[in-house]
């Protein structure tokens with residue numbers, strides 16, 4: 001495995017980055033009237049404009065060379081063909097197979113998984129339709145009006161982000177709720193207004209060992225059986241989605257209510273599998289299929305388009321350019337479409353759980369900056385909260401701006417105001433305003449020179465802050481499927497170039513193990529003296545205060 005720092009393109013990028021740090025995007029735009037054409041890509045439902053990055057044609061050409069030297073195209077084929085590229089877990093990575101319209105045969109451990117996928121899709125269709133038409137009945141013969149999805153991380157964020165985004169496409173035949181937090185407040189609040197006779201629970205857990213999910217599921221089961229006085233009611237009110245059928249059965253879920261997922265689907269890439277059942281229930285199976293179709297379009301684009309015109313590849317290269325070579329440390333996700341209000345939370349898991357690692361495939365320490373921390377919120381709300389930092393802090397935060405040409409719920413006069421802000425913000429972040437201009441503007445407003453001297457330095461915006469604009473035609477199941485798949489493949493490409501195993505998540509295990517030990521101490525009013533002094537005193541304080549409340 002060739003260390004990345006020894007690649008010719010890597011070395012040239014290091015030198016090139018030092019030169020580019022002294023450039024301003026304003027000058028690059030002034031020099032080149034075709035900059036937008038050179039640095040934008042149009043897909044059927046999404047336009048990517050990446051011209052507002054600190055790049056030249058040379059930057060892109062070196063970055064493409066880097067992708068080639070890292071054999072991104074070969075790795076991409078290995079993924080699509082089902083090779084075990086998740087090396088630390090010895091697993092294939094095949095979320096793309098879940099949305100492959102052609103249902104081509106793909107073999108994992110000698111088994112054609114496309115047949116399993118088809119069967120599961122057929123079951124999702126039939127169960128979601130039964131529930132939506134009122135044919136699935138609860139223990140007292142009443143129809144299901146409310147579905148509660150219990151799951152966390154990848155077993156929650158994907159379905160919740162999508163059903164929130166596509167609410168407009170729901171006919172409201174069923175109310176959908178999500179419980180992810182083990183804080184009892186959440187499940188108590190969700191269940192409080194519901195009638196057990198009308199509620200169906202989906203227990204979503206790939207491993208079926210996640211403490212938070214299992215505890216919430218147990219509470220749900222107690223709530224149901226307390227009302228039904230009958231264990232047989234469980235079969236009418238509980239569905240499980242899991243790769244661990246044995247545990248789901250042991251838990252008490254009826255065999256016919258268990259939906260299988262497979263070890264070749266990573267939790268954070270699983271919304272296309274039966275983990276997406278809540279999507280089909282709330283929006284209808286045909287909309288779930290459109291979501292898959294939108295993702296499939298991007299799978300084909302990613303697999304077939306030359307690297308220079310390949311949206312996920314370009315986004316990955318820009319992230320590497322901004323973080324590894326220009327040393328930005330975080331990346332903002334700023335949707336301007338209300339529908340996408342959960343997108344940054346979703347991408348936080350997708351990107352940070354995938355690539356937030358510090359050793360390479362061989363387990364050697366990586367000694368160059370890799371991926372940024374991902375954060376964000378709805379752009380308009382952010383403007384009145386944290387954009388001050390984006391515009392004027394010393395830290396450069398590259399940002400993805402995501403908006404739609406047409407609103408799915410047009411309210412007269414609103415969309416233009418929203419989108420005017422969308423366009424203005426990337427312009428302001430790029431252009432900035434220098435002191436000379438600030439002074440001239442203040443003078444034109446009739447301000448006295450004493451005031452101008454005092455205020456002018458505070459009003460300077462350096463600009464030169466990189467942004468990508470992803471402009472969607474309109475939010476729909478199809479375009480949302482495409483958007484999510486773009487980010488999934490971007491994450492993959494980053495992992496390949498940075499030599500990070502993007503499909504494991506060992507970093508979540510240590511905390512889980514320690515929580516188990518501490519939970520034992522909390523339940524038994526003990527404090528283990530082997531704890532460090534901070535943790536020891538915190539637990540002791542917890543017991544003392546608890547004993548008095």
Ligand SMILES: O=P(O)(O)OC[C@H]1O[C@](O)(CO)[C@@H](O)[C@@H]1O
Pocket residue numbers: 152153154155204205206207208209210213267268353505508
């Ligand atoms: O679906 P499961 O197995 O309950 O896991 C939920 C989430 O927990 C994690 O394992 C992290 O703890 C994620 O990777 C996963 O999406």
